Amino acid sequence: MEFSPRAAELTTLLESRITNFYTNFQVDEIGRVVSVGDGIARVYGLNEIQAGEMVEFASGVKGIALNLENENVGIVVFGSDTAIKEGDLVKRTGSIVDVPAGKAMLGRVVDALGVPIDGRGALSDHERRRVEVKAPGIIERKSVHEPMQTGLKAVDSLVPIGRGQRELIIGDRQTGKTAIAIDTILNQKQLNSRVTSESETLYCVYVAVGQKRSTVAQLVQILSEANAMEYSILVAATASDPAPLQFLAPYSGCAMGEYFRDNGMHALIIYDDLSKQAVAYRQMSLLLRRPPGREAFPGDVFYLHSLCGSPKLELAQYREVAAFAQFGSDLDAATQALLNRGARLTEVPKQPQYAPLPIEKQIIVIYAAVNGFCDRMPLEKISQYERTIPNSVKPELLQSLLSSDGLTNEIKMELDAFLKECALPYL
Structure with a gap:
């Protein structure tokens, strides 16, 4: 007995086959290289391309579309352009550079x-x-x-x-x-x-x-x-x-x-x-024949929140006085004290490369310089004294410097006693 499908069944079968055929069918937008040189390729035929979209050349090298012009697209090549020739195919990837x-x-x-x-x-x-991507606005930022x-x-x-x-x-x-x-x-x-x-x-x-x-x-x-x-x-x-x-x-x-x-x-x-x-x-x-000048520099705010206004001021005064001190020898006691303190404040920030110092150890060293514990010390011994302090301080005292209460009177008294004792061998 032979099977003979009815016309309605045959029509349904053909329709489903045709529909499925087009769902799996994908058309890539292809362009061709018009000219190439110095890492820039001019490509014709990519009419729907987006700015900043990644493309792929026939040689496998990738590029980014930056100039969208009427006649062609200016593409910057990410790699060597020696393998790209005029007439080569260029394919859109459909994705922005990521x-x-x-x-x-x-x-x-x-x-x-x-x-x-x-x-x-x-x-x-x-x-x-x-x-x-678009940066968060000022209002959104903390x-x-x-x-x-x-x-x-x-x-x-x-x-x-x-x-x-x-x-x-x-x-x-x-x-x-x-x-x-x-x-x-x-x-x-x-x-x-x-x-x-x-x-x-x-x-x-x-x-x-x-x-x-x-x-x-x-x-x-x-x-x-x-x-x-x-x-x-x-x-x-x-x-x-x-x-x-x-x-x-x-x-x-x-x-x-x-x-x-x-x-x-x-x-x-x-x-x-x-x-x-x-x-x-x-x-x-x-x-790309764009204007080469800078477009703009974003406005910026530099926050200078330092608990260290004192050394800033003293260093500024020291630089100013030191410039005049070289012209005369008769200086009053206040000026001599300023020069003496400034020279020591200049020595303290020096440190070797690749040897960062934790903030609590920085605090104790700068506190010593600002509060005059180094004033009677020879300049050549400042670095030795400054290295001794963090190594011999009690861990409990260091931890107390990181507390939210700041430098309380009790901590200051303990700190002063420790720094005075440390300074004795170097005076």
């Missing part, structure tokens, strides 16, 4: 796209975040109310940095700008060891822009030896990387740091340095 983020990034060294370059394999479980200790006496006492603010480190070459940043990361090791909850831990993101690969390797070694990589992420766009990657690196590092912020944790991000990013951005702008 990078991996999360705790899986801790201890890793990645490039500007978040790809690991430390030879330790692929990243474990992580999420992805866009590199360019005002600066908590310090971020660097472990450097000169910084924490005179120009303290608050959590939630930005700080610019300015200086000539080889003056120690990077050293300040590294010491700050190392200082978080001892602070993180004291916290009781994960939300109090401060994670660090270090973005190296335009530096030598050897310098980055040296930095990784320093942080690894101090066990600081366990709470740090290193984003590296070295001098040998193309300008687009050097331009992108700070945005990528920021996206990784914002993961901790958005999940109720603390994060410190260091850009070293942004002048290299500015040069890379200028190079890209010129090649």
Whole structure:
């Protein structure tokens, strides 16, 4: 007996097959390279592309669409453009440039796209975040109310940095700008060891822009030896990387740091340095035929909340008086005392590299200098006295300095007696 389907059944079967066929059918928008050179590709045919969208070339190299023009799209290539030729196909990815983020990034060294370059394999479980998102408004932000200790006496006492603010480190070459940043990361090791909850831990993101690969390797070694990589992420766009990657690196590092912020944790991000990013951005702008000048600098507020107004004032007076003192020898007692105190206040903030000092030890050392315990001491013995104090002080006295009550009369009396006894061998 032969089976002969009815016309209605046949129509239903054909309709379902056709419907399913189109649901699985995907059309990729494809463009072609019109011209390429100096890391910039002009592509024709990507009419629906979004600004900041990632594209992929036939050679596997990726790029970002920055210039959306009538005739073509200006695409910045993330990598070498030598494998890209005129006429090559370019495919939209449909996603805005994003990078991996999360705790899986801790201890890793990645490039500007978040790809690991430390030879330790692929990243474990992580999420992805866009590199360019709208920043929270001023009203939504909490005002600066908590310090971020660097472990450097000169910084924490005179120009303290608050959590939630930005700080610019300015200086000539080889003056120690990077050293300040590294010491700050190392200082978080001892602070993180004291916290009781994960939300109090401060994670660090270090973005190296335009530096030598050897310098980055040296930095990784320093942080690894101090066990600081366990709470740090290193984003590296070295001098040998193309300008687009050097331009992108700070945005990528920021996206990784914002993961901790958005999940109720603390994060410190260091850009070293942004002048290299500015040069890379200028190079890209010129090649894309954009105006190369800076667009704007955001308004910023530097909070100087220091319990240390006294040394600031005394150091300022010392500098002023010292300039005039070199012209005359007959100085009154008050001026001599000011010069004497200022010279000692200048000695106290000095400390060796990669040796950050906890805040309670900084307090006791600066207290000694400000309150005259070093005034009768020879200058060459100041550093010895300053090293002796933190090593011989009672742990209970150190802990009391961190209490919310501040320096009570009882603590001051105990502190004065201890400092006076410590100073005797050096007078």
